[in-house]
Amino acid sequence: MNLPLNAIIGWLTILWEAYDNGTIPQIKEALLGAGIPPERLVEIDAAYTARIAKAQADAG
């Protein structure tokens, strides 16, 4: 529990600088991996529906 105050201030400074120069999204992507937009999942859902209908029609 003995976090040195200057280390906390150092991290906050790094974060502030990253926020200030716009690199937060890059850091976030590097740490978390790029996200998939929800619209893409909705598109995939519609595509599945169309493909299932085609497969059912082809199967007779």
Place this chain on the structure above:
Amino acid sequence: MQRLRSMALAVALVVSVAACAVKTYNATAHVDVAVYEALAAVQDAAETAHSRNLISDAQHRELAGQLVPILQAGQSVNRALQTWTPGTPKPATITAGLLEIRRLLAALQTTVPAGPIQSAISAALSVLGGVQ
């Protein structure tokens, strides 16, 4: 001062846990997209093979029938992902659905002739290889 340090530690802990949850969600979403693309490639390969008379009408019908439950399982996984709020436990239906797709694809692979359809199924199985 001690209180400030404890709060900083608590914030760091909460941020770390949230980051792990988001990372798991993002990784699963990538698998979902890759699985869709792989299954679409299998269906497209079957269509191409049929149009080039590499498989008969009967084989095409049978293959299409076998693809239906696989595509339905893929859609279930995708829908479960859409309702999953990052930060909450991963819905069991996602892993179960992915395992079901892998099982059905492995069974399908043994029934199709060697060629582009089988290659597409192998590619789909490799996408699902890491699912446990």
